[in-house]
Amino acid sequence: MSTERFFLKEHIDSCHLNASPILAEQAIYCLELVSELADNGLSFQFKGGNSLLMLLKEPKRFSIDVDIATDKSREEIELVLDDIINKNKRFYRWERRQHKTKPWIPLSSYYLFYQSLYQTTQDCSVMLDVQMRRSPYRTEFKPVVCGNIYQSIIKAEVPLPSSIIGDKLLTLGPSTLGIPLGKGKEAQRLKHVYDVSRLLYTFPKLSEIKESFKACIDQENSIQQKEILERDIIADTLNFCWSVVFSNDKPDQEICGPVLAENARGIEPFSAHLFESGYSWKNLQIDMARVALCISAAGEKDVSDEQFISALEGKEISGDLPENVLALNREARKYWETVSRWSDISFLQR
Numbered sequence: 001m002s003t004e005r006f007f008l009k010e011h012i013d014s015c016h017l018n019a020s021p022i023l024a025e026q027a028i029y030c031l032e033l034v035s036e037l038a039d040n041g042l043s044f045q046f047k048g049g050n051s052l053l054m055l056l057k058e059p060k061r062f063s064i065d066v067d068i069a070t071d072k073s074r075e076e077i078e079l080v081l082d083d084i085i086n087k088n089k090r091f092y093r094w095e096r097r098q099h100k101t102k103p104w105i106p107l108s109s110y111y112l113f114y115q116s117l118y119q120t121t122q123d124c125s126v127m128l129d130v131q132m133r134r135s136p137y138r139t140e141f142k143p144v145v146c147g148n149i150y151q152s153i154i155k156a157e158v159p160l161p162s163s164i165i166g167d168k169l170l171t172l173g174p175s176t177l178g179i180p181l182g183k184g185k186e187a188q189r190l191k192h193v194y195d196v197s198r199l200l201y202t203f204p205k206l207s208e209i210k211e212s213f214k215a216c217i218d219q220e221n222s223i224q225q226k227e228i229l230e231r232d233i234i235a236d237t238l239n240f241c242w243s244v245v246f247s248n249d250k251p252d253q254e255i256c257g258p259v260l261a262e263n264a265r266g267i268e269p270f271s272a273h274l275f276e277s278g279y280s281w282k283n284l285q286i287d288m289a290r291v292a293l294c295i296s297a298a299g300e301k302d303v304s305d306e307q308f309i310s311a312l313e314g315k316e317i318s319g320d321l322p323e324n325v326l327a328l329n330r331e332a333r334k335y336w337e338t339v340s341r342w343s344d345i346s347f348l349q350r
Contacts, residue, residue, distance in 0.1 A: 003151075006150050007032075018274060018276050019061075020272075023064065024149070026124070027053065027062040030050050030063065030064065031050070031152070032152075033128065034066055035154040036090070037068070040083045040087075042070065042072060043071070043072060043157075044068040044157065045070070046066070046156045047069055047135060047159060048063065048066070049191055050065065051158050052164075052198065052199070053150075054145065054156070054158055055159075055161060059149075060275050061191070061195075065127040065128070071132075077108065081112070084112070091114050092113055092114065096109070097110060097127065105223055106131065109128065114126070133223075136216060136219055137164070138160045138208060139159050139163070142156065162204035162209045163212040164195075165209050165213075165294065166212025166298070168195055168199075169216075169237065169294065169298065170233065171189065172192055172236075173233050173237040174189075176228045177228050177233060178237070181259065186269075188266075190263065190270040193284070196291050197291060205308075206297055206304070209297075213230075234295050234298070238295065238343075238345060238348060239259070239348060240259055242292070243259040243260040244281075245325045245332075246324060250267065250281040263284070267281065285332040286329065292335065292336060293338060296342050296345075311335070318337035319338060320337070
């Protein structure tokens with residue numbers, strides 16, 4: 001739980017940066033929810049995009065929901081939600097969100113409603129998504145703090161950067177375990193790309209990323225009742241990242257393939273969540289290349305922790321790529337050159 005000043009209009013107006021104050025307010029209430037869940041005794045892991053507000057020294061984007069993983073029952077979770085409503089008064093009611101597809105997936109979702117300072121004529125809420133089993137993460141306990149935006153003395157359990165990277169790598173390949181095409185979730189997929197790239201600037205150990213990646217594949221296959229192989233996830237994700245390499249600028253969605261079209265369509269709504277303006281197609285190419293570097297290394301047993309850090313720093317020996325690949329984006333091209341040296345990428349469409 002936090003002090004009143006973080007919920008004042010003057011504070012929110014001062015910290016929304018390039019994003020809208022509505023998003024900033026929603027993110028503050030998300031962090032308040034995490035704090036209140038922990039303070040009311042629920043044992044959980046705080047994961048997803050909003051956890052980066054706590055993980056990174058300089059967070060870069062707002063997220064508008066709360067993702068947690070817990071072994072507690074729905075009944076125990078809902079008792080905690082009742083306590084939050086009755087005791088703390090930041091939220092005035094909660095309701096279950098019904099899932100329309102895949103009812104066998106162990107997931108519960110809830111809306112928690114609050115009084116907005118900006119949207120006074122409608123109900124405003126944050127969504128709580130609960131994975132009903134803990135994730136195979138390395139974790140630590142940290143105060144629920146995001147710079148000057150929100151601060152609480154309550155501690156919550158969060159994954160190490162290496163662990164959440166391993167999990168987020170599963171979200172991208174649209175034909176395997178990632179977000180499928182045609183679902184209207186183009187921006188959401190790009191958020192995961194951006195998050196992985198930002199987390200890689202913490203220079204995590206590749207060995208820990210591999211550990212998380214493999215464990216999360218096993219868990220996600222179990223949850224989704226699938227048997228997708230690691231090599232297929234890697235190939236699918238590399239194809240997704242490769243889709244942007246031949247376009248120097250954002251392409252016309254009408255004349256390109258479905259993966260590239262979704263990436264072009266998603267960049268504008270995604271960038272509206274960023275703290276800073278000016279996120280460009282070139283920036284996306286770099287982030288995609290860093291993701292490709294990471295998932296390629298995760299699948300190669302001969303790449304060491306030291307080699308991986310060297311590659312992230314741009315020091316690895318380059319491989320060979322066609323001249324028309326990222327011809328005007330040297331930084332992104334260098335990452336892909338390293339990918340081509342570590343892995344056989346001849347299957348990628350030229």
